[in-house]
Structures are given as structure tokens and as C-alpha cells.
Amino acid sequence: MALATLGVVVLDCPDPRKLAGFYAEVLGGTVKAEEDGSWVSLKLPDGQDLAFQAAPGFVPPKWPAADASQQFHLDLDVEDLDAAEQGVLALGATVLDAGDRSRGWRVYADPAGHPFCLCAG
Incomplete structure (x- = not known):
């Protein structure tokens, strides 16, 4: 329980x-x-x-940083990574790690600096 x-x-x-x-x-x-x-x-x-x-006094998390924790992040499932990427960038997100484009996820920061991932799903 x-x-x-x-x-x-x-x-x-x-x-x-x-x-x-x-x-x-x-x-x-x-x-x-x-x-x-x-x-x-x-x-x-x-x-x-x-x-x-x-x-x-908010200070956004650092990513990636070996000396600082990102604390948490959100994984957001999307049907089309490229389309979702263009959408979040237009809304003010920034790319933290686009990585290998064939990989099933990419890392961004929201406008306040919190990391989140767009995940093929």
C-alpha cells in the first residue's frame, strides 16, 4: 500500500x-x-x-554540469521530433543537446532554464 x-x-x-x-x-x-x-x-x-x-532569486539548473545537479527534468512524448522541436523553439525554448539526430530524444531548456526532453513516443 x-x-x-x-x-x-x-x-x-x-x-x-x-x-x-x-x-x-x-x-x-x-x-x-x-x-x-x-x-x-x-x-x-x-x-x-x-x-x-x-x-x-531563482537560478536555473545547469545542464550538463558535472559539478551541479539538474535536480529533475520533464520527458515530453511527441509523435514528430522535428516538428515538436520547431514548435518549442518558436515558443522560447533553447537547445541544450540535440545529439545524434537519429536518437529518440533531444534536450532543451524552457524559458526559465529548466531542462526538458522531447522523446519520440
């Missing part, structure tokens, strides 16, 4: 509304913000939530 269930994944960032908007364009869903904008939720089409929290 599990002791808990996962409620929501929360990403610290300097601008929760902006980052929620980025992920809403990538994943779909509905954005809901607290009045002061310090907490923003994204209700995904499958019912899961992804949340964004204002973090004064």
Missing part, C-alpha cells in the same frame, strides 16, 4: 504566468493563476496538473 499519491509537480521560476503559458502551448490545457500571480496551475487535457511558483 502506498503512503501517498502524487498531487502536482511544481516548478520554481521567476515568472509563473509566462512559464505556464509556455507549457500550455506545448502540452495544451488551461492556465489558472492566483490573483497575485505567485502560483499558477496548468490543468492538462488528461487531468494532470503542472504548477509554477514564483521564486525570488
Whole structure:
């Protein structure tokens, strides 16, 4: 028997509304913000939530860096890696590792610097 269930994944960032908007364009869903904008939720089409929290002094993770941990990353399954790549780049993502183009995944940073992967799936 599990002791808990996962409620929501929360990403610290300097601008929760902006980052929620980025992920809403990538994943779909509905954005809901607290009045002061310090907490923003994204209700995904499958019912899961992804949340964004204002973090004064936010420093994005380094990737790759042998002396610093990326902490976590999101794997996002896509049908067409090339099309998804063009889409996330147009929304403000940056390439961290495009790697071997025949490989089934590529690594990017969202506009706040969090690493995420687009995965053929």
C-alpha cells in the first residue's frame, strides 16, 4: 500500500504566468493563476496538473554540469521530433543537446532554464 499519491509537480521560476503559458502551448490545457500571480496551475487535457511558483532569486539548473545537479527534468512524448522541436523553439525554448539526430530524444531548456526532453513516443 502506498503512503501517498502524487498531487502536482511544481516548478520554481521567476515568472509563473509566462512559464505556464509556455507549457500550455506545448502540452495544451488551461492556465489558472492566483490573483497575485505567485502560483499558477496548468490543468492538462488528461487531468494532470503542472504548477509554477514564483521564486525570488531563482537560478536555473545547469545542464550538463558535472559539478551541479539538474535536480529533475520533464520527458515530453511527441509523435514528430522535428516538428515538436520547431514548435518549442518558436515558443522560447533553447537547445541544450540535440545529439545524434537519429536518437529518440533531444534536450532543451524552457524559458526559465529548466531542462526538458522531447522523446519520440
